Amino acid sequence: MIKKTILFVDDEPMILNGLRRILYPLLKDWNMLFVESGAKGIEILEQTEVYVVVADMRMPGMNGFELLQTVRKRFPSVIRVMLTGQPDRDVYCEVMAVCHYFLWKPARFEDLQVLFNSIRELDISLHDRRLLHLIGGITSLPSLPPLFNRLMELIESQETSATQVAAVINEDIAMAAQILKLVNSVFFNLSRRIETIHEAISYLGLDILRQLVLAQHLFAQCSEQERVTFKLDELWQHSLCTATLAKAIAENDNVSVATSNSAYLAGLLHEIGKLILIRHLPEIYGEILQEVKLQGKSQVQTELERLGTNHAIIGGYLTSLWGLPHTITEAVALHHDTTISPEICRMSPVLEAVWHANRICRGNCLQSQKYQIVIAKWQHTING
Numbered sequence: 001m002i003k004k005t006i007l008f009v010d011d012e013p014m015i016l017n018g019l020r021r022i023l024y025p026l027l028k029d030w031n032m033l034f035v036e037s038g039a040k041g042i043e044i045l046e047q048t049e050v051y052v053v054v055a056d057m058r059m060p061g062m063n064g065f066e067l068l069q070t071v072r073k074r075f076p077s078v079i080r081v082m083l084t085g086q087p088d089r090d091v092y093c094e095v096m097a098v099c100h101y102f103l104w105k106p107a108r109f110e111d112l113q114v115l116f117n118s119i120r121e122l123d124i125s126l127h128d129r130r131l132l133h134l135i136g137g138i139t140s141l142p143s144l145p146p147l148f149n150r151l152m153e154l155i156e157s158q159e160t161s162a163t164q165v166a167a168v169i170n171e172d173i174a175m176a177a178q179i180l181k182l183v184n185s186v187f188f189n190l191s192r193r194i195e196t197i198h199e200a201i202s203y204l205g206l207d208i209l210r211q212l213v214l215a216q217h218l219f220a221q222c223s224e225q226e227r228v229t230f231k232l233d234e235l236w237q238h239s240l241c242t243a244t245l246a247k248a249i250a251e252n253d254n255v256s257v258a259t260s261n262s263a264y265l266a267g268l269l270h271e272i273g274k275l276i277l278i279r280h281l282p283e284i285y286g287e288i289l290q291e292v293k294l295q296g297k298s299q300v301q302t303e304l305e306r307l308g309t310n311h312a313i314i315g316g317y318l319t320s321l322w323g324l325p326h327t328i329t330e331a332v333a334l335h336h337d338t339t340i341s342p343e344i345c346r347m348s349p350v351l352e353a354v355w356h357a358n359r360i361c362r363g364n365c366l367q368s369q370k371y372q373i374v375i376a377k378w379q380h381t382i383n384g
Contacts, residue, residue: 004051005031006116009041009067010083011059015105022109026116038062038070045075052119054103057084057095068098076137077129079119079321083107096182096212097139100321118320125333126317128308134280135318141174141275142222144236149221151175155206155213162206166198173239173272175219176265179204181322182212195325196261222279229286230278235271238361243267245378246350246357252374255349259327263353266331269324270354273315273332300336312336331355 010016016034023032033048035041039062044050053071055064062070068080082095085105095102101115126132143151151168154160169175176197183200194200201209212218222232246267250260277285288306292299303310316333331354347355356368360375368375 003029003031004120005033005048006052006054007041007044007048007050008032008034008054009036009038009059009064010034010056011036012056015056019107022107023112025109026113029120030116038064038067041067042070042074045071045078050075050078052079052081052116054081054083056105057082065095065098068095072098072137072139076134077132078136079122081115101323122317122320125313125320126309131307131309131314135276135314135321138276138280138318140178140218140220141272142226142232142279143172143174143219144232145221145224145227147172147175148219151219152213155210160206162201163198165206165209166196166201169201170197170264170268171236171240173236173269174275177269177272177319177322177324178218180265180324180328182218184323184325195258195265195328197265226278226282229282230274230289232278235274239268239271241361242270242354242357245360245375246353248374248378249353249356249371250349252371253349253353259349260353262325262327262350263331263357266328266350266354267357269315269319269328270332270335270358271311271315272318273311273313276314276318277311310336327351 008016008019010019013036016036020032020034023030026032033044033050035044038055038059041053041055042062045053053068055067057064059067064082064084068082071078071080079101080099081101081103082099083103083105084095103111103115126135147168151165151172154165154168169179179197179200180194183194183203194203204212226232243264244267247260247264250263255263274285277288284306288299288302291297291306292302295302300310300312307314312333312335316329319329319332327348327350330348331351334351335354335358356371359365360368360371365372365375
């Protein structure tokens with residue numbers, strides 16, 4: 001694998017020297033550049049192909065927020081990491097709009113190694129420059145208007161509970177992904193991944209959520225044209241169908257509560273790649289859907305021919321980039337993969353639940369006969 005470049009930007013020479021020293025073992029995998037100002041960082045980006053920028057939050061002149069804001073606009077494919085020693089949640093609310101990851105000062109080798117290893121794994125799944133630029137610049141995805149409006153009413157009310165807010169977000173692909181991205185960032189320094197929306201809302205707190213939604217425009221709603229043209233109501237209905245059935249399948253397999261919750265969220269998010277294409281490549285995606293309709297080809301195959309990848313891989317890349325738990329990103333990326341069918345290999349519990357649920361909800365039960373009783377109970381439940 002060709003070595004890629006990480007650019008470190010910090011106005012303190014001692015910090016940069018410390019990073020050089022502790023990161024020496026990683027030079028076999030990465031090229032590393034070190035500069036002492038945001039302006040010099042921009043110069044490097046203009047002259048060199050950089051894969052990751054790690055910027056200090058507080059610098060004279062151009063601070064880390066301003067630097068990463070510029071990087072997002074001008075070099076959107078670059079992965080953006082904020083290095084900060086200021087545990088300020090208000091700052092966090094502002095900065096999360098422009099960075100993918102947080103790191104605390106003083107940065108530990110173990111944290112840096114884990115982060116950079118996960119970033120290297122991203123490169124395996126997606127290579128198209130245009131798509132990398134597109135996904136790197138994404139800060140929000142379209143939410144269905146009724147759900148968006150209901151959430152806004154709850155957020156503006158002082159009588160709202162975390163349970164009420166979680167119930168709405170638990171039905172929305174885009175909002176669920178965004179909340180998981182926020183709460184699982186390094187900023188909160190949690191010892192484990194949070195994998196339920198209710199727990200995420202409870203941890204963030206409604207005051208922080210209000211600030212994010214009202215002041216920082218955390219969520220965005222889809223337009224009526226997007227909703228009609230791309231049949232978004234059907235997409236949401238299928239995603240909810242897959243989510244509830246995936247949870248039922250996981251519970252039937254006697255997995256832990258955490259795993260069944262992950263199966264629900266992975267099922268809800270499994271089509272998130274389609275939202276990316278709808279919002280950011282609507283003309284091409286419209287042509288793909290038309291070609292599928294007229295020629296009778298599979299959508300995944302048509303996407304591969306037009307884009308060199310498919311919506312599942314695109315969704316897996318985004319959810320990985322946003323730091324969502326691996327069990328969820330794996331299920332998003334592989335839910336269409338025919339090479340991992342139950343007859344061929346053993347899947348992880350979350351992936352298996354989503355793999356079966358997606359097919360069953362599409363009317364294909366041929367490889368899911370062992371879940372007939374689960375399907376019958378699930379159908380009875382949703383039909384009242």
